[in-house]
Amino acid sequence: MTTIRIGIIGAGRIGKIHADNLLRLPGASLVAISDLFAGPELEQWAAERGIGRVTKSSEELIGHPHIDAVFICSSTDTHASLIKLAAQAGKHIFCEKPVSMDIALTEEAVEAAHRAGVKLQVGFNRRFDHNFRRVREHVQAGTVGEPHIVKITSRDPSPPPAEYVKVSGGIFMDMMIHDFDMARFLCGSEVVEVYAQGSVLIDPSFKEHGDIDTAMVTLRFANGALGVIDNSRQAVYGYDQRVEVFGSKGSVTVVNDHPNTAEVSTSEGIWRDKPLPFFLERYNAAYLEEARQFVDCLLRDKPPAVDGYDGLQAERIAAAAKLSFRLGRPVKLAEAIESAHAPDAIRHS
Amino acid sequence: MTTIRIGIIGAGRIGKIHADNLLRLPGASLVAISDLFAGPELEQWAAERGIGRVTKSSEELIGHPHIDAVFICSSTDTHASLIKLAAQAGKHIFCEKPVSMDIALTEEAVEAAHRAGVKLQVGFNRRFDHNFRRVREHVQAGTVGEPHIVKITSRDPSPPPAEYVKVSGGIFMDMMIHDFDMARFLCGSEVVEVYAQGSVLIDPSFKEHGDIDTAMVTLRFANGALGVIDNSRQAVYGYDQRVEVFGSKGSVTVVNDHPNTAEVSTSEGIWRDKPLPFFLERYNAAYLEEARQFVDCLLRDKPPAVDGYDGLQAERIAAAAKLSFRLGRPVKLAEAIESAHAPDAIRHS
Amino acid sequence: MTTIRIGIIGAGRIGKIHADNLLRLPGASLVAISDLFAGPELEQWAAERGIGRVTKSSEELIGHPHIDAVFICSSTDTHASLIKLAAQAGKHIFCEKPVSMDIALTEEAVEAAHRAGVKLQVGFNRRFDHNFRRVREHVQAGTVGEPHIVKITSRDPSPPPAEYVKVSGGIFMDMMIHDFDMARFLCGSEVVEVYAQGSVLIDPSFKEHGDIDTAMVTLRFANGALGVIDNSRQAVYGYDQRVEVFGSKGSVTVVNDHPNTAEVSTSEGIWRDKPLPFFLERYNAAYLEEARQFVDCLLRDKPPAVDGYDGLQAERIAAAAKLSFRLGRPVKLAEAIESAHAPDAIRHS
Amino acid sequence: MTTIRIGIIGAGRIGKIHADNLLRLPGASLVAISDLFAGPELEQWAAERGIGRVTKSSEELIGHPHIDAVFICSSTDTHASLIKLAAQAGKHIFCEKPVSMDIALTEEAVEAAHRAGVKLQVGFNRRFDHNFRRVREHVQAGTVGEPHIVKITSRDPSPPPAEYVKVSGGIFMDMMIHDFDMARFLCGSEVVEVYAQGSVLIDPSFKEHGDIDTAMVTLRFANGALGVIDNSRQAVYGYDQRVEVFGSKGSVTVVNDHPNTAEVSTSEGIWRDKPLPFFLERYNAAYLEEARQFVDCLLRDKPPAVDGYDGLQAERIAAAAKLSFRLGRPVKLAEAIESAHAPDAIRHS
Structure with a gap:
């Protein structure tokens, strides 16, 4: 791979930060964004940035054949099941912290990614x-x-x-x-x-x-x-x-x-x-760097800097x-x- | 009182620090020092400083009629009984920390000073x-x-x-x-x-x-x-x-x-x-100041800055x-x- | 105007810094770049960034009807005459420091911009x-x-x-x-x-x-x-x-x-x-900010933050x-x- | 010599600072102080410190057979002639800065000390x-x-x-x-x-x-x-x-x-x-140290740390x-x- 095609799940504050960082990253191509409440506003936001696809369905985004990796930026209670879904679809995963608030669920999600052989990076930006x-x-x-x-x-x-x-x-x-x-x-x-x-x-x-x-x-x-x-x-x-x-x-x-x-x-x-x-100012560069290293670990097939076990x-x-x-x-x-x-x-x- | 006449019990490192500080303090007069192992060396040390009396006996020092207050700088296991002795003799007391390693003993010593109406300052120099x-x-x-x-x-x-x-x-x-x-x-x-x-x-x-x-x-x-x-x-x-x-x-x-x-x-x-x-360099001025405030609280009949209850x-x-x-x-x-x-x-x- | 269409003259290190900053700036559109030694390398560099036009001729760039403003980033000895040329063409000017090494020449250039009623900002990035x-x-x-x-x-x-x-x-x-x-x-x-x-x-x-x-x-x-x-x-x-x-x-x-x-x-x-x-690391954000303020002064028709007189x-x-x-x-x-x-x-x- | 016997000329602020420092210095003995306006106040001040002799006459102080060295702390216009007087009397000299405001006068004074073979330290306390x-x-x-x-x-x-x-x-x-x-x-x-x-x-x-x-x-x-x-x-x-x-x-x-x-x-x-x-707080320890080094250079017959040439x-x-x-x-x-x-x-x- 020379370019990682990425979809973002969840267009809240943190999803949009990742979007703007991915747009600046050589080797990454942000092709889609999904949000439960996607509407005209998000569509305009995406259009201004040349993001081709906006959908309400995370399943659709995960299943999209032109997507190599997903950023899970939706609410915490959806993380574990989305990780499992993405793992089944063979997509690499960046997931915001925490994976879940239930250790057993997190264990299952981390295990699912492991079994599927996809990379899973957890969003400990610091x-x-x-x-x-x-x-x-x-x-x-x-x-x-x-x-x-x-x-x-x-x-x-x-x-x-x-x-x-x-x-x-x-x-x-x-x-x-x-x-x-x-x-x-x-x-x-x-x-x-x-x-x-x-x-x-x-x-x-x-x-x-x-x-x-x-x-x-x-x-x-x-x-x-x-x-x-x-x-x-x-x-x-x-x-x-x-x-x-x-x-x-x-x-x-x-x-x-x-x-x-x-x-x-x-x-x-x-x-x-x-x-x-606050964290947006202090960790501005750290957010960019974690996205860069995630893309880099996919491009070079290296282990992610912060993996599922770290999240767990x-x-x-x-x-x-x-x-x-x-x-x-x-x-x-x-x-x-x-x-x-x-x-x-x-x-x- | 315009001058507090002081005796030091214990001529170890900390006792000598207090001695040199007391010698510099207006309102204080260092009149005696006692040490179990007093000998020619201590006598010469005292002579160079014009300290008139050197003795092996802390009891003698405490009982000396020309002494208003004592600095207890001997080993920790002697503190509590010396406080009681000094209190009985009506002498004000500066005692190095800790008063003892036994709460009940410390309580007794603090109580003894209280009952006797003498001031007791504990050496929390920091x-x-x-x-x-x-x-x-x-x-x-x-x-x-x-x-x-x-x-x-x-x-x-x-x-x-x-x-x-x-x-x-x-x-x-x-x-x-x-x-x-x-x-x-x-x-x-x-x-x-x-x-x-x-x-x-x-x-x-x-x-x-x-x-x-x-x-x-x-x-x-x-x-x-x-x-x-x-x-x-x-x-x-x-x-x-x-x-x-x-x-x-x-x-x-x-x-x-x-x-x-x-x-x-x-x-x-x-x-x-x-x-x-280390502490000698860092708390050099603090040692002088604690002695100054002890002398000052006697001169002005104020409560000590760190009392027996603080020690306890x-x-x-x-x-x-x-x-x-x-x-x-x-x-x-x-x-x-x-x-x-x-x-x-x-x-x- | 809602977007300032900009051409850069000089594709050296500083010209490229300005290019990358302008590409990130809302309200600015980088449409062309000229360099005496323009060739395939520069063309590829420009293509990767979506800069539509590459030319060897600064005159052509200045004269281009779809350009509102120029960034003069060529060698110092060309600054003064390029300012005069741009001023005659009614283009706003950002000029790297110094305008020239000859006060009389700088005075002429500054005066030319003034007479033409175009804005002139000098690159004192600090x-x-x-x-x-x-x-x-x-x-x-x-x-x-x-x-x-x-x-x-x-x-x-x-x-x-x-x-x-x-x-x-x-x-x-x-x-x-x-x-x-x-x-x-x-x-x-x-x-x-x-x-x-x-x-x-x-x-x-x-x-x-x-x-x-x-x-x-x-x-x-x-x-x-x-x-x-x-x-x-x-x-x-x-x-x-x-x-x-x-x-x-x-x-x-x-x-x-x-x-x-x-x-x-x-x-x-x-x-x-x-x-x-060095300056690239230290003044990274300052270069972006000077470009932003230059674009802003054109959009809002305000005086530039650092003008020709400052340069002079x-x-x-x-x-x-x-x-x-x-x-x-x-x-x-x-x-x-x-x-x-x-x-x-x-x-x- | 094992003790340097010192007289201070001038009992102003700086003279008194030197006095208190000399009183603390092993190897120094402050035996006299002179001041044009000496009176009961200065006499009491000296008595409290055990300084045996107070006089109005700097000549008398310089000539005193039990004085090895003088501190010249009087007004600047008196420094040069006092240095010459002390040099003639064979006394070592600590002189406050400046030696004089007239280079030729200072040269003469420095030369006089040199010829007399007495040590001259100038008070650059910093x-x-x-x-x-x-x-x-x-x-x-x-x-x-x-x-x-x-x-x-x-x-x-x-x-x-x-x-x-x-x-x-x-x-x-x-x-x-x-x-x-x-x-x-x-x-x-x-x-x-x-x-x-x-x-x-x-x-x-x-x-x-x-x-x-x-x-x-x-x-x-x-x-x-x-x-x-x-x-x-x-x-x-x-x-x-x-x-x-x-x-x-x-x-x-x-x-x-x-x-x-x-x-x-x-x-x-x-x-x-x-x-x-201000300088009293900031250079408190420096004043003590310059006095200590002056005394030390006499005791060990070393050149002073700041000499007449430095002053000049x-x-x-x-x-x-x-x-x-x-x-x-x-x-x-x-x-x-x-x-x-x-x-x-x-x-x-």
Whole structure:
């Protein structure tokens, strides 16, 4: 193959970001987009970009003979079944995170892609961010030696709307799942145990939806390293995305990106502008890079940079965190996996 | 009183630091020093500084009629009984941390000072550090709003000798106790629950002594805020002392102090010198300031900046952390206190 | 007009950058490109991008009835006559810097555009950089009060090839001209006097070409403010682009952009990666933004952000610097302008 | 000698700083202080410190048989003759900067000390600052290669009182003289030419006293390197003391010291406290270190770290800057020296 012909399923915000990135990518050809609510507006949007086909049917898109790969950008509850459908049709798959909120379902979907021999990349875009990638490089290069402590700060500038919170799957599955993946990515060792704490400190409505807005989760890795992730739904100074890996030979940290380097000194003090406001600004280049690497792994027949197993493991850690928070005690990952397969496991917990 | 006449008990490293600081302080007069192993060397050291009296007996020093206050800088196992002795003698007390490794003993000592109406300041020197004090000021001034998350990083440049480790009381009581006090100081709310994790990643000999060299403890505060402290016995780049308080209106962080601001740019990259190497360099000014404030609180009859209750609470949190680590589950502070008073509580656990 | 139809003259590196940016810009349509050495390679390059017309003749391109505006990206010695030609043809003009190396010629070209009523924007791309723009905003907003001191550091990572140096017009006209424009832009006041110093410290071949590789120029502004610019042809740590404006109410500085925020602490020290390597990386977004604003000023019939007068003034300062360096004394801008119009002024000095 | 017995001449602010530092220094014994206006207040001040002798007569102090060395901290116009007097008496000399405002006088004084075989250290305290010393070390170690560009920023937080300005000798001799010395110290090459510019932008009263409040001076060094110094009498954000040395292998910069590292992030931006307010705070440790090294050079019979020639050269550069500013053109150092010795040289210009 010299060009990957791609269809996008789901024309929401993230589907459109992927569309615009794919249009800029050599080696990729965006040929179709589907959306349940496709109408004149989407058709015009597609026409302006020369995307030839717009449909309401994801099945039709998946089945289209001129499509090599699909980007699954629809709502989370549709991901697992769409992966299975695409796998059966022999199409390569890029799927937004999380694959599902139900470990057993995710396992089935990942397994289906594996059996069908199609590539499956999961949308953990932060792995492609220039800052975190650099940390990973340093860890892999041994710059900081054997990792001992991993610290991740991840805070949103403001809470999502209540309707979103209701169906989000909770802070661990919706927000911290990125950080669970990041922890594995940076440490290079599997998480074996989790202890989750949380509070409602920002908006009482989180409590109504059985959720929390402030969370702190500690991790134990297989290599004995310790980790901690803190999440807040509201950092008034903007999107806060920092990490540190501390090891036997030193430490590497990354701090936030800023819109400029201007520093002002006045009689009041020294100040600068707030960090980049949110994920669209901060991870702009990372979204492009993850699409580029997905297309590249198809063109060169390489394994994807973030595969189904990565998607699955992050969900398992999130499930363990949910369980830990409910039980008020540390939970081993094995216990969470077992619990997901217990006869009385609630599929849509 | 216009001058506080002071005797120091214990002429080890920390006792001598306090001596040199007291000699520089207006309002303080250092009149005597005692040490179990006092000999010609200490006598000469004292003579060079004009300290009139050197003795082997702490009792004699405490009982001396020309002494208003004592600095207890002897080994930890002597602190509690010396506090009681000094209290009975009506002498004001500065006591190095921890008061003891046994909560019940510490309670008795603190109570003894209280009953005797003498002032008792505990040596949590970091509260007087310019960086942490500034964080505290910002929290108190409401700059960051209501605290939600408190993060403390505290790492030593290299492990202490094995002989020290053996009698240190363990990482929670010996090293992290500073951070437990810092957490209360910065958050302005009491710790109610603790979960402690740890690993031996630096030196296997810690295991032999029933200790760990890498620790991570999460805290829950009475106001719902969450905290985390990480400790390592070996940060190869030097003494690492950083904190962050994140709240409803923002965040305040402090990073390490450096010996200079020189930044070098070469074809290899941009680099600067490591932070100040260890506590003597970093907390040099803080030691002077804690002595100054102790003397000042006597001169003006004010409450001490860090009192017996502060010493006691830090030890209770450390005890809870020890228990949590042993049990592998979160422990409420109340449980640790109860446990300390149980009939079978091991006094010297 | 709702779409500006544009032709590019000169398909070198900078012409191609502008091409790719124009292709991404809503409101712009890139319809043709001309280059003296146009051939199959350029034709394929254009075909891949859907640029309909490739020609060797800039005259043909300028005269094309379906072209509204031209980007002059050919060699500097062709700029002035192409501006006059385009102006006569009623085409709007974006011209790379400098307009020419001869003040009188530049004056004629600027005047021709003015008489023809076409817009002329000069390619001082750094004005559109996020860092410098922020400094300008602070100065205009009065954040630093009345400017007193302007400092500009501008150093290249490595010297250009000798063939380039030979025809470059010298460091003042080729390299520092950006900084002369920046000085006016940031200070908001005209330069009235210049004193230039220089040395050959990097490569003796600069001397052979009558040039220098290290330069320092001080400026006096009409408002009494003082300025200094330093240039080096070789900063081994990368492209160095920093400024400071100091005034009655404070100071604003910008430092370099870096590829990431990773900071590594080891037993050797604290270090980070070098700044972005050169202008393509550093001013990537600025090139897009200058094209966007040029198109925007045509669409909305606004004055261009950097006009012919700006181009002319920067050249006048550069000419004054050259004269100052030759005479070894400060030179007033008026003197340099006069000198350029003297009967014996050497046109191609 | 195992103890240097010292007398201080001049009990103003700087004399008292030296006194308190000498009292802390092992190897030094402060035995006397003289001041034209000595009275009960100074006597009490001296008594509190155990300084045995207070006198109005500097001659008496210099002549005292139990004094090995003198600190000359009286007004500048007395320095040169006191140096000569002390030299005749065979006393070692620490003299505050500048030695005088008249090059010929300074030459005589330096020569007198030389002939008498006594050590003479000049009070360029900034050489002993941790930041600038580190820059010097990097330059000497070759970290940045051969120096090409030296940049010094030196700004006071607020102008001195008008009475001081009147007798200060002007900004070049009073304030920038520190920076002239710093330039030589950092570059390791002699200044050969100077061009000085200045403005009155802060307070018109500077003009009345024939002075300026904002100055920029460029330097040419013997090795071809270029330098620039900017001074302002009023940086509203505090004492601003930064330098950069750029060379063939890289660059080293130092920025200001701050009272703490606290960084606050709010919805308004990111800010920190202003730098240390003025020289007493910033150069506190440097004053102690220069006294220590002076005492040390006497104890070990080594050359002083900053000698009479250093004092002389800084004054010559200042004189060249004054001349350059008056003539409006660059001035060679040789020209300024010659001019100082011209028959019509005004001794107290």
